[in-house]
Amino acid sequence: MRFGDVHIHRLDHGDFTLVDQATLAREGRQGEPHDQVRTRTKVERELRISVARSKTRNWCFFEPDRAARTTSRTRCAHALKALREDLSYPGMGTRPVTVTIDERKLARLDGWVRAGRYENRSRAIDAALDLLERRNARPTLEWALAHPLVESGSAEWEAAQRESAAIDRFFDSADDDVDAPD
Amino acid sequence: MRIDRGVACWATLPSGFGHDQGTRPVLVLSRLGTEPRPRRGIVVPISTVTPRVGYPLSWDVPAAWGLARPSWALVDHVRSLPADRLRDPFAETTRDELSEILDALGELLGAAIDLAPR
Numbered sequence: 656m657r658f659g660d661v662h663i664h665r666l667d668h669g670d671f672t673l674v675d676q677a678t679l680a681r682e683g684r685q686g687e688p689h690d691q692v693r694t695r696t697k698v699e700r701e702l703r704i705s706v707a708r709s710k711t712r713n714w715c716f717f718e719p720d721r722a723a724r725t726t727s728r729t730r731c732a733h734a735l736k737a738l739r740e741d742l743s744y745p746g747m748g749t750r751p752v753t754v755t756i757d758e759r760k761l762a763r764l765d766g767w768v769r770a771g772r773y774e775n776r777s778r779a780i781d782a783a784l785d786l787l788e789r790r791n792a793r794p795t796l797e798w799a800l801a802h803p804l805v806e807s808g809s810a811e812w813e814a815a816q817r818e819s820a821a822i823d824r825f826f827d828s829a830d831d832d833v834d835a836p837d
Numbered sequence: 838m839r840i841d842r843g844v845a846c847w848a849t850l851p852s853g854f855g856h857d858q859g860t861r862p863v864l865v866l867s868r869l870g871t872e873p874r875p876r877r878g879i880v881v882p883i884s885t886v887t888p889r890v891g892y893p894l895s896w897d898v899p900a901a902w903g904l905a906r907p908s909w910a911l912v913d914h915v916r917s918l919p920a921d922r923l924r925d926p927f928a929e930t931t932r933d934e935l936s937e938i939l940d941a942l943g944e945l946l947g948a949a950i951d952l953a954p955r
Contacts, residue, residue, distance in 0.1 A: 793937070796944050799890050811887050818886035819914070825861050825882075826916045828850050 749777075838926040841870035843935040845883060845902065846926040848918055864910045864930070866939065869920055877917045881910045881938070893941030902928040912941045 756764070764779050773779035794802075805811035840846050848863045867879035881896075885906040888895035898908040930938070942948075 790940055793940065793944075794892050796893055799892060799894055802891070803889050804891050804895075805887055805889055812889060814886050815889045818884050819911075822861070822882045822884065822911065822914050825848075825850070826914075826918065829848065829918050829922050 838929060839870060840865060840878075840920075840923050840926050842866060842868045843930040843932075844926045845898075845928040845930075846923050848880065848882075848922050849924060850922070862904075862908075862927070863918070863923070864938070865923065866915070866942070867917075869923075874920060876920060878920045878923055879915060879917050880923070881912050881915050883908050883910050885909075892937075893944040896938050896941055899934065904928075910938060912938060913945060915942060 764776055767773050767779055768775055773782060805815060838844060842865055845862060845864045847860045849860045862883040863880035864883055865878050865880050867875065869875060869878050883898060883904075885904075885908050887907075888909050888911060891897075892912075894913045895909040895911050898904060898910060902908075
């Protein structure tokens with residue numbers, strides 16, 4: 656491994672990170688298993704990324720417009736995923752798996768691929784997993800009700816009650832006006 | 838901008854019953870761009886009053902919409918309105934934003950996919 660090379664490590668969730676030589680040496684991780692080794696220059700040129708330092712390691716950041724740097728791990732992971740898909744690093748960050756799918760669902764999946772909505776089955780399933788991930792991050796109804804935005808009985812609570820009633824009156828009036836019998 | 842799914846516009850009452858209650862901003866959730874045009878549109882009202890409960894019962898309107906005050910789309914107040922009551926579109930959701938709102942509605946209706954233990 657030459658100075659300036661970077662280790663490419665797959666992360667558990669399928670994205671990957673790049674760790675540079677200096678970080679590996681500082682953390683005593685030179686012998687650590689990795690997925691690929693590329694020169695930093697080549698990585699930066701091909702993937703248009705830069706490597707920046709966080710508390711524990713050097714994360715790579717995607718700069719599509721060479722302007723603002725992303726700073727959060729989540730955004731970085733998303734950017735890397737986009738890189739993998741858009742710039743076609745063959746096989747990097749992906750792994751073939753065998754799954755069992757209901758035949759009817761598989762037929763629908765293939766229908767989406769035939770219709771051109773997705774490039775292939777893998778892309779369709781990948782998109783579905785992204786959707787699940789986004790939805791999983793959102794609050795449930797039970798959680799929201801247990802964590803109200805305003806305190807019960809407060810002035811804001813009363814204001815929300817009044818607003819709710821005003822909205823109902825408004826909508827009722829809209830219907831009255833149109834649907835009232837002649 | 839045409840009034841259709843994902844567009845924020847004003848709902849009006851021709852006869853009104855108060856000086857400032859003759860119009861309300863709403864977000865259209867149903868498809869209105871088809872021909873023939875549906876007679877009624879499904880909407881959620883937009884309010885500047887802090888709702889009692891957050892998502893999925895309400896949805897924070899992004900600042901990019903340019904509203905003068907912080908606002909919320911009240912998902913649990915979903916209603917249908919005569920389509921001809923809708924006018925003056927002023928903002929449009931992104932695909933992701935609309936997806937978030939529809940997911941909120943799905944959560945309220947129990948139609949959301951049960952994804953994983955939380």
